[in-house]
Amino acid sequence: MDNIIEVRNAVYEYVDEDVVKRAVDNVSFSIERGSFTVILGHNGSGKSTLAKLLNGLLKPTDGDIFVDGINTKDEETEIEVKRKVGMVFQNPDNQLVASVVEEDVAFGPENLGLHPSVIRKRVDDALNSVGMYEYRESTPHRLSGGQKQRIAIAGIIAMEPSCLILDEPTAMLDPKGRKEIVSTLRKLNKEKGITVVLITHYMEEAEKADRVMVMNDGVIIDDNTPKEIFKKVEVLKSVGLSVPQTTELLYALKQNGFNISTDVLSVEETANAIAYCLEEE
Numbered sequence: 001m002d003n004i005i006e007v008r009n010a011v012y013e014y015v016d017e018d019v020v021k022r023a024v025d026n027v028s029f030s031i032e033r034g035s036f037t038v039i040l041g042h043n044g045s046g047k048s049t050l051a052k053l054l055n056g057l058l059k060p061t062d063g064d065i066f067v068d069g070i071n072t073k074d075e076e077t078e079i080e081v082k083r084k085v086g087m088v089f090q091n092p093d094n095q096l097v098a099s100v101v102e103e104d105v106a107f108g109p110e111n112l113g114l115h116p117s118v119i120r121k122r123v124d125d126a127l128n129s130v131g132m133y134e135y136r137e138s139t140p141h142r143l144s145g146g147q148k149q150r151i152a153i154a155g156i157i158a159m160e161p162s163c164l165i166l167d168e169p170t171a172m173l174d175p176k177g178r179k180e181i182v183s184t185l186r187k188l189n190k191e192k193g194i195t196v197v198l199i200t201h202y203m204e205e206a207e208k209a210d211r212v213m214v215m216n217d218g219v220i221i222d223d224n225t226p227k228e229i230f231k232k233v234e235v236l237k238s239v240g241l242s243v244p245q246t247t248e249l250l251y252a253l254k255q256n257g258f259n260i261s262t263d264v265l266s267v268e269e270t271a272n273a274i275a276y277c278l279e280e281e
């Protein structure tokens with residue numbers, strides 16, 4: 001299998017006035033190139049720490065992390081790792097630096113010292129791929145939260161990373177903005193083949209992922225397809241996560257004696273399952 005990221009027995013401990021907090025506790029997994037992975041977990045479960053480990057912002061206290069075969073601990077290749085794994089954070093306002101959209105997106109490629117014509121092309125491509133090309137001459141602070149976050153994503157895409165890690169990029173957005181981000185990420189994954197690791201506590205955002213990892217207390221407690229993950233309603237609830245409304249409904253029907261399939265996720269599938277169940281009654 002072709003893995004872009006390999007995590008082997010990674011541990012991360014924060015030391016704060018002699019108090020040691022183990023935020024990531026002996027975690028091992030790999031991320032396949034071109035895949036779309038969602039990492040779910042409630043506050044304090046270690047998601048941000050793990051994200052920072054994956055692009056070398058933090059170095060593991062113990063164990064190793066490899067990006068494209070490069071150990072993130074290697075100081076000579078530090079920049080290469082950061083270039084391969086782009087990071088998008090929660091607050092778009094903290095990530096936008098320029099007063100014009102296209103200047104903002106050009107900021108990263110300019111720092112790579114690329115030729116102006118190459119930069120121009122990268123900026124246009126990146127803005128097109130997040131659906132924001134027509135806003136290239138706008139002022140970022142006048143855009144909606146979802147639009148700003150798409151500009152932040154474009155700025156990272158313009159550096160042409162192989163992998164994109166997003167740490168709760170939708171946490172500050174309204175439902176519309178959240179949908180915009182998730183569909184933009186799916187498009188980047190499908191059309192550009194960019195590996196996506198989306199960290200979130202919104203379950204609905206995991207529905208269309210190839211794979212869902214559930215994190216709790218520094219440990220990956222489950223790692224499976226979205227359908228398999230969401231079947232475990234009780235487990236998810238026990239770690240402070242709420243399941244999608246469709247799952248909740250089917251689960252409640254089943255608990256109340258309806259012979260209904262819980263092996264579905266989308267609204268359409270759920271409607272069909274209910275219709276089918278009623279026909280059988």
Ligand code: ADP
Pocket residue numbers: 014015016021022023041042043044045046047048049050
């Ligand atoms: P999440 O992103 O899932 O909310 P974090 O990775 O931010 O989780 O935090 C995991 C744990 O590490 C939490 O218990 C948190 O309090 C602790 N932690 C995070 N950052 C620091 C820090 N700079 N110093 C000490 N403890 C920290």
Ligand code: MG
Pocket residue numbers: 047048049167168
């Ligand atoms: Mg976090």
